[in-house]
Amino acid sequence: MPYHAPVDDYAFLFDHVVGYAGLRATDRFAEATDDVTRAILTEAGKLTEEVLAPLQRAGDLHPARLENGVVRTSPGFAEGWAAIAEGGWVGMAADPEYGGMGLPMTLTSAVNEMMSSACLSLQLAPLMSQGQIEALEHHASDAIKALYLPKLTAGDWTGTMNLTEPQAGSDVGALSTKAENNGNGTFAVTGQKIYISWGDHDVAENVCHLVLARIPGAPAGTKGISLFLVPKFIPNADGTLGARNGVNVVSLEHKLGLHGSPTAVMQFDAATGWLVGSEEGGMAAMFTMMNNARLGVGGQGIGVAEAAYQHALAYALERKQGRSTLEAGTGTIMDHADVRRMLMTMKADIFAARAIALSCAMAIDMEHATSDTDWRARAAFLTPIAKAFGTDTGIAVAEMGVQVHGGMGFIEETGAAQFSRDVRVTAIYEGTNGVQAMDLVARKMMDGGDAAARLLDEIESCAEEARAALPDLAEPVWQATETLREVTEWMAAQQDMTTRFAGAVPYLRAFARVMGGYLHLKAALADQGGKREALARFYIKRLLPEHAGLLAQAQAGAEDLYALSADDLAA
Known part of the structure; x- marks a missing residue:
């Protein structure tokens, strides 16, 4: 469709x-x-x-x-x-x-x-x-x-980011790529990088690689990493292309999905590169690109979810199967309660994930426009939530899309399976969703939970204002926020990081669930009696309650995770 x-x-x-x-x-x-x-x-x-x-x-x-x-x-x-x-x-x-x-x-x-x-x-x-x-x-x-x-802005050239190496995935500090000073303002970059999206192609005339590498003598770990710009073709001063650089594609990855995207293994052999930022300041510079990409990847998950939902909805509206329980139904599987459950869940979660991502983008914009540190803190806090919940939603919605199709969802010709295959990697790249959750409960709570508290205050204020118009929706949002506040304070007080990390993923998802309820509530207030109130009612009554179980997991500690030895797990 x-x-x-x-x-x-x-x-x-x-x-x-x-x-x-x-x-x-x-x-x-x-x-x-x-x-x-x-x-x-x-x-x-x-x-x-x-x-x-x-x-x-x-x-x-x-x-x-x-x-x-x-x-x-x-x-x-x-x-x-x-x-x-x-x-x-x-x-x-x-x-x-x-x-x-x-x-x-x-x-x-x-x-x-x-x-x-x-x-x-x-x-x-x-x-x-x-x-x-x-x-x-x-x-x-x-x-x-x-x-x-x-x-780059005109699209004449394209850009990439080169972080990962075979032995250095999320542990970027373990990289071995080196950059030796040529003494003329350039560096000779040597090493191999993997999983490089659009690492090479034939759609634009040049490919510009941002490469993390270590200058000989620099400290070990992330503190000693620098960032270099390494083009495929070295440009002349007027922007025309000069000599081919020492950059080559070793191979393209054979992937579960995203077959049209060339994901390359890149080899740099004394390739000419220019330092971006200061020596040993590579991580700070690269995080600018990564944070941009994390919000963008969250949006990718939401985008695929939207397409998978539209695909499933169209199928449900034309597929006739079984006897309808509705007197004035469509005569298609759209009449069946479980198909409706799936489609409503898909639509409600897409709205929540999209609203969270746009709220994160708004915070970024407001910080740029005002230089207000509270906006900066909010953008930082929402980024891992937007990335993880957006991509988790993409995966879940695409999987439900296959289920709506029934047996035909498992047949490639319908196109439903492609959404599921394509979106799966979004929960992995730009920092796995587990890494996002650990970042949320660690680095993003170095303020003692202040940024989270300000957001929770805003949610409760909205719920209190909504009590007069939509009391049956406002009250559960308010109560969920209070529960989330208690667990947030508990999380911020934990000194043992393993305890925090053990509950990080359910905590992030619970925060997304509650924030989704808040944003649905705002939509319902603006469209009382309309389709958005109906969607909010579904989300708040059926999906928001998940937060309670998630927050129980978040506070469960780490002891049970380590109760079985490696031998026990293998037995």
């Missing part, structure tokens, strides 16, 4: 749920008016529906391939990339000084999500470039900015 961009849903969220009006009230984003925002959403919707969505199946059936050292992308991907680049979509949030639009990340996130729904394999390319653009804007020298940013 054809993909339909949910433009009206984004507009509703902007206007009634995430506070987009406050963003437009700032000097920085004053030009992101209602008319401009709606026009951009509409045009992005056309791009995704008409140009990108038709590439989804082609990317799966005709994967990227490596031929004689050259990566060939799936049919139509070059034209799809050209449409993205020519429309200015790569540089939506980029600095106008280098050709960007300077638009809010909130709006960029919505557009990126639509692209993910249409064709996730291709959307990975602009997402990687956007992250690199932001990292260079914040950390690169003026000379690097002037040479690289216009090309």
Whole structure:
């Protein structure tokens, strides 16, 4: 079935749920008016529906391939990339000084999500470039900015991030790639990186790699890591391409899904690179790109969830099977209670995950517009939640989409299985969801839980205001928030990090559940008696109660996790 961009849903969220009006009230984003925002959403919707969505199946059936050292992308991907680049979509949030639009990340996130729904394999390319653009804007020298940013923003060149090595996954400090000073302002970068999304391709003329490496003599671990910009072709001063650099593709990974996205093993052999940021400041610079990517990956999960939901809904509306229990039903499986349960769960969780992600993007934008440290803390706190809950939702919704299809969901020709295969990796890359949860209860609670407390105060205030209009929805949200507050205070008080980490994943999901209830409640207040109140009622009555069991797990401690020895587990 054809993909339909949910433009009206984004507009509703902007206007009634995430506070987009406050963003437009700032000097920085004053030009992101209602008319401009709606026009951009509409045009992005056309791009995704008409140009990108038709590439989804082609990317799966005709994967990227490596031929004689050259990566060939799936049919139509070059034209799809050209449409993205020519429309200015790569540089939506980029600095106008280098050709960007300077638009809010909130709006960029919505557009990126639509692209993910249409064709996730291709959307990975602009997402990687956007992250690199932001990292260079914040950390690169003026000379690097002037040479690289216009090309990256225009989509003439693309960007990647190179962190992982065979022995250094989440433990980035264990990397072995080295960078030796050439004495002329450049470094010779040598090493191998794996899992490099869009590490090479034929859709743009140059590929620019951000590479983590260690300068000889630097300290071990993450403290000694530096960041380098290593292009495939070394550019001349005027931006034209010069000599081929010492960068090559060893192989492309054979993956469960995302077949159209070339995921490369990259070899750097004394490749010429330029330092980005300070020596031994690589992690700080790379985290700029990674945090951008974590929000973007959360959006990828939501985007695939939307596409899988639309696919399942269309099937449910046409498939006739069994006897309907409804007198005036459709005569299709849409009448069956369990199919309705799945579809309502899919739709309600998509709304919650989307609203959380856009709330995170809003916090990022407000921090940039105001330099307010509270907004910065909120953005940091919401980032792991947006990433983990967004991708968990994508996986769960895609799996339910297969289930709605029944036996046909297991047949590749229907396309339902592709969503499940494609989205699965989103819970793994840019930091696994377990790592996100540990980050939430550790680094993000170094403030003693203050950022969390401010958010909980806001949720309770909304619930109290809603009691007059929607008491049966407001009360459970308020009560859930109080329970979450108690566990948050308990979590922040734990000195044993193993205890925190043992409960990290259920705690993050419980926080997402409660925040989802809050955002659904705001939607219900804005649409009383309408479809969004009905959806909120389903979420708050059926899905929000999960928070209680999750919070019980969060406080269970670590003892039972280690009760069995390795031999016991193997027996």
